[in-house]
Amino acid sequence: xxxxxxxxxxxxxxxxxxxxxxxxxxxxxxxxxxxxxxxxxxxxxxxxxxxxxxxxxxxxxxxxxxxxxxxxxxxxxxxxxxxxxxxxxxxxxxxxxxxxxxxxxxxxxxxxxxxxxxxxxxxxxxxxxxxxxxxxxxxxxxxxxxxxxxxxxxxxxxxxxxxxxxxxxxxxxxxxxxxxxxxxxxxxxxxxxxxxxxxxxxxxxxxxxxxx
Amino acid sequence: xxxxxxxxxxxxxxxxxxxxxxxxxxxxxxxxxxxxxxxxxxxxxxxxxxxxxxxxxxxxxxxxxxxxxxxxxxxxxxxxxxxxxxxxxxxxxxxxxxxxxxxxxxxxxxxxxxxxxxxxxxxxxxxxxxxxxxxxxxxxxxxxxxxxxxxxxxxxxxxxxxxxxxxxxxxxxxxxxxxxxxxxxxxxxxxxxxxxxxxxxxxxxxx
Numbered sequence: 001x002x003x004x005x006x007x008x009x010x011x012x013x014x015x016x017x018x019x020x021x022x023x024x025x026x027x028x029x030x031x032x033x034x035x036x037x038x039x040x041x042x043x044x045x046x047x048x049x050x051x052x053x054x055x056x057x058x059x060x061x062x063x064x065x066x067x068x069x070x071x072x073x074x075x076x077x078x079x080x081x082x083x084x085x086x087x088x089x090x091x092x093x094x095x096x097x098x099x100x101x102x103x104x105x106x107x108x109x110x111x112x113x114x115x116x117x118x119x120x121x122x123x124x125x126x127x128x129x130x131x132x133x134x135x136x137x138x139x140x141x142x143x144x145x146x147x148x149x150x151x152x153x154x155x156x157x158x159x160x161x162x163x164x165x166x167x168x169x170x171x172x173x174x175x176x177x178x179x180x181x182x183x184x185x186x187x188x189x190x191x192x193x194x195x196x197x198x199x200x201x202x203x204x205x206x207x208x209x210x211x212x
Numbered sequence: 213x214x215x216x217x218x219x220x221x222x223x224x225x226x227x228x229x230x231x232x233x234x235x236x237x238x239x240x241x242x243x244x245x246x247x248x249x250x251x252x253x254x255x256x257x258x259x260x261x262x263x264x265x266x267x268x269x270x271x272x273x274x275x276x277x278x279x280x281x282x283x284x285x286x287x288x289x290x291x292x293x294x295x296x297x298x299x300x301x302x303x304x305x306x307x308x309x310x311x312x313x314x315x316x317x318x319x320x321x322x323x324x325x326x327x328x329x330x331x332x333x334x335x336x337x338x339x340x341x342x343x344x345x346x347x348x349x350x351x352x353x354x355x356x357x358x359x360x361x362x363x364x365x366x367x368x369x370x371x372x373x374x375x376x377x378x379x380x381x382x383x384x385x386x387x388x389x390x391x392x393x394x395x396x397x398x399x400x401x402x403x404x405x406x407x408x409x410x411x412x413x414x415x416x417x418x419x
Contacts, residue, residue, distance in 0.1 A: 016229040024224020028412035031222040071360040161369030168299040
């Protein structure tokens with residue numbers, strides 16, 4: 001596949017919409033004179049730089065973080081077999097799996113439920129703070145980080161789905177039953193709130209920070 | 213850029229605010245933002261018809277995959293087969309019912325809705341008719357729902373669940389699991405064929 005670069009050859013020659021007094025629609029890329037508030041092509045709200053974006057990012061971020069705490073304290077799954085009953089938290093579940101020797105699955109759950117959520121909290125905080133304060137770290141790298149956060153955040157839902165699947169599947173009367181725990185709700189909410197936090201962020205602010 | 217060209221000839225990168233004068237790339241080519249590497253325009257020949265075909269296939273798959281069992285379990289004579297609907301409904305009772313609703317929405321309802329919206333928007337465009345009523349709104353909604361459509365994540369969840377209880381009981385994939393796998397591929401194909409700029413452009417031109 002051939003790649004066509006658009007006009008403007010050198011990197012330092014980049015002209016932004018704000019420089020020439022126009023504003024671009026972030027949904028459909030149409031250009032409007034500065035001061036336009038709504039794109040009539042796609043109906044999206046148009047704004048050159050959204051300063052309120054930070055407040056929305058931090059608000060969702062904080063709610064997400066608050067939900068992540070009970071998500072780790074309460075059990076995710078309760079397993080009842082003939083001989084024993086066991087309630088596993090996220091970390092507990094990972095340890096149990098490792099005890100059974102299923103290192104692969106333990107790794108998948110650990111990455112999806114611990115590594116990705118924690119990494120996401122840190123990444124969003126870094127992006128927001130660096131954009132607010134100005135930074136010397138390259139914009140292209142921070143943009144890459146933002147794209148990773150947006151792309152990978154949804155995958156944390158895997159653990160909630162596994163809980164749903166297991167609870168429906170393992171209903172073998174007296175032999176073995178699995179029931180979902182309250183952590184499933186908190187964890188799911190935490191994932192949703194951090195996704196909203198990442199979506200609230202205005203990617204253009206990443207590039208503004210470089211010039212300061 | 214000394215003299216600003218007419219606004220309709222410009223395109224702004226939504227991710228980094230760089231301005232370019234629009235050059236329509238040929239089929240199979242891509243116009244990429246030189247600053248942040250966001251793909252701005254990527255037209256494909258006969259993309260509309262292909263996307264509609266893929267979307268129709270996806271519609272049937274989601275419906276079928278939600279009623280057929282995706283996993284079956286057997287241990288000590290007891291047996292159980294579950295469909296997506298069963299899995300989504302286990303959280304019944306108490307606040308956990310929210311998880312049920314969210315799960316159904318993300319695995320069945322939102323993928324179905326997106327498929328229908330895309331067909332609704334693209335069908336008139338492909339047939340060279342004026343855009344459907346509220347097509348801009350429908351396409352916006354479909355785009356906004358994209359990250360919340362999680363059928364492919366559910367497919368991975370099935371695989372993880374299978375291994376998790378493999379030592380507890382005998383487990384096997386049912387037909388719906390394979391449907392979800394195909395669906396995952398279809399979603400990826402549909403999203404990579406779809407050039408958002410071209411869709412917005414065609415919706416505007418014909419109004």
